[in-house]
Amino acid sequence: MQYKTLAELYVQLEKTSKRLEKTFLLSEFLKQCSEQDLKQVVYLIQGRVFAQAEDKKLGMSSQLLVKVIAHATGENKETVEDMWKKEGDLGLAAEKLITKKKQSTLFGKALTVAKVIDNISKLAEMEGDGTVQRKVALIGELLSSASPLEARYIIRTVAEELRAGVGDSGLRDALVWTFYPRIIGIFYQCETCKTLNPAGEKCLVCGKNIEGKFSEEIKKKFPKEVLIPKDEKEGRDLYNSFIEEVQGAFNVSNDFGVLAQLLKEHGPQGLKHTLLTVGKPIKAMLYPKVKDITEGFEVVGKPAMIEPKLDGFRVQIHRNKETVKLFTRNLEDVSVQFP
Template sequence: MSSNGDLQFSVLAEVFERMEEITSRNALTDMLIDLFKRAPPEILDEIVYLMQGKLYPDFVGVELGVGEKLLLRAISLASGLSQERVEELYRKLGDIGRAAEEAEKSRKQVVLFREPLTVHRVYTTLERVAKASGEGAQDSKVKLLASLFNDAEPLEARYLARIVMGRLRLGVADYTVLDALAVAFGGTKEAREVVERAYNVSSDLGLVARTVAAEGLEGLKSIRITVGRPIRPMLAERLSSPKEILDKMGGKVAAEYKFDGERMQVHRSGDRVMVFSRRLENITSHYPDVVEIARTGLRSSDAIVEGEGVAFDADTGEFLPFQELMHRRRKYGVEKAMEEYPVSLYLFDVIYADGVDYTTRPYMERRKKLEEIVEVGERMNIAPMMMTSDPDEMERFMMEAIEKGCEGLVVKDPSSVYRAGAREWSWIKLKREYRSEMTDTVDLVIVGAFHGRGKRAGVYGAYLLAAYDQGSDTFKTVCKVGTGFTDEDLRNFHDMLQQYVIDHRHPRVDSKMDADVWFVPQVVIEVLAAEITLSPIHTAAWGAIRPGAGLALRFPRYTGKLRTDKGPEDATTVTELVEMYRSQIKKIEETPSEGS
């Protein structure tokens, strides 16, 4: 029930419990629609954040700062059970939420008066937990959490503990929430376009939810691009040859260098500069040199530009591979990392400048504006670009880019607008590896695992990997991989993946294969394989090439690259795999047979 602009937390806990039992995305969406309609608009943002196991959008960078030990102390304090007993429950059940629930059922302390938990109380108390700092902060966090568990019913305790640890595992993706908001407050899924646009330019699902609930679809038009709040990046499709790209786009195209760096969205407002990653994390603290480069190299003092940060060898000036750049993602030793792995910034787009939203302007106009506001220097550059309608010329330009240490090209439609959050054919990646059989890597999501044997006993011996299917918003299996992992990799992966273990196949995973262990789709790794083949087992592109068959990777191996810069929906798509497969078949057909 709801009253006075709030909602009993027990209502949310009951909804979460039902969500856990659902394997249908449509049923999950219907449940969210019902919840959103029942919830007061004033707290809908809080509900959406809590559902995601967070307090704010990722770009805010605020964490609760609560570890397992601290949470177990709070549960012990509230229930009256010894900390040893609570830890024993956790070890036995393997789920901190279930341990909290059992502790509440077994509580030894009699509470004379309980104030029912509400969503707003839970949210604001967790805000105070996150903001607690300085001397005595840990004790303050314990007391605040204990105050919630003290008034929690067992089911509420289960989900409260999981929220605190970021382990809700509800299977609710951002796009599922957007669909539900569109129907709940726009009447039909046709309203999704307006809702999604607001999300793409704000990257704040809570803000979108609260605004559409309070002001309707019209209110979402007030959500505009704002310096300091990242927008969701536009993404590229890919094809395997210049001719295919030109046939797809038609006419003259703009081909840019594709650097092997970290994509960065740089925001400047006066002297303040912020840097956001491809996943919209605030990575400003990792790149103080990029901050200074942007502060001195951008002529506009009010702008959002996009580019790639590329590590280079300070002695030779040569580009370093992406893996080396990841040394910059440190909490400590930033100054030393900056000396060892300096970064140059290569910009390729302007999103906003001097009060103007450039996402609705064509590429050529954006490029011209970018050239106007960038002071090119030793470490501030604009990505080299050429206009062409000649496949041979594009091929030569790509070889030139590769020779200089780039991955290849991104080819763009000169008249295309910047579609935030979209993956479209107006941007197409072209890399040299596409010309040979599956020598290009793919980024796949770990959705399951198989127990190791022999020397791999005690860890996972192989993983079930999937590609992302945009059409159905699901993950389709494409291979089982156990090659390429070092002993250290196997131990680290086993430990890292424990937080994502679930006891059933995730509702967004489509698999004909039964894994020993299932995971929430979250971790993305880079894989290389010999070729793409038809498969009667794997579900990626099922029926797209041949009835009763999907696509699979033959002889896959892990390259050693954990794609922490990519979310599960940023992984290689099923559509990309189909295009790669068809490209491979063309090459086989076009290769003269022996003796012909």
């Protein structure tokens, strides 16, 4: 997949603050991804090149990125810093400066998602003498082939500030919309372009009005992969079960890239392959705070398991024979701090 295609998705995601629209955009995009690209694309949509559980740091400061942009555009550092100050974003600064740079030598062959992932991931492996120069060269290579728009998102990805507004819940829902059957009552068909849209007033593709009446919708003919429940409640319950299935798989894998790959290759049945793995941290499922024990039982029900809350440093402990790893609540490996 060309990186330009992904950059154009980022633009669409930035333009809307509506969660349903973001989820729809993600779903339509993920449908187009090949098995080869899908996992990497999911990571890039999250603004990273590694799975969250991988304890790898790119080690690229803002000042080092200024140096990269200066190197790629032929501008001096002061010019880059002035543009950064004006735009308030290094990605936009890179975009403006590359737009300004008109020499044909600036643009090379089309960037692919695989090439972007490969170059950026190498940053985490570099250490020792000459590291700064090699990092500048790696990202500079990408920028030399990038369009102004691609440059914006390459810099943001390396800076770990993508700004696409995609959270875990939005990506989870997008996987459901992509790899599970569409359910009438949750989705309604546009009479003009025949696209199945999430419940709303207008089609997200052609902009035409959608009536959105369940009683009328179930009279239409749909492809066999579309589910038609007996009523709206059954449809909602079924949809919620799909959401819970993907959420449960994410809770034990902590990796949307892997889940997307399993769903692409095996369908929903593929999620049965997700298991807890020693050495791979998961997010702690903590209950929200309540004001007293009465409210607590109202939230969790009865019977309930209660354990004391201790002061101190919350860690997740993984042990595999003689190997012990400690992870923080943010999934950082802190094993070396406790020899």
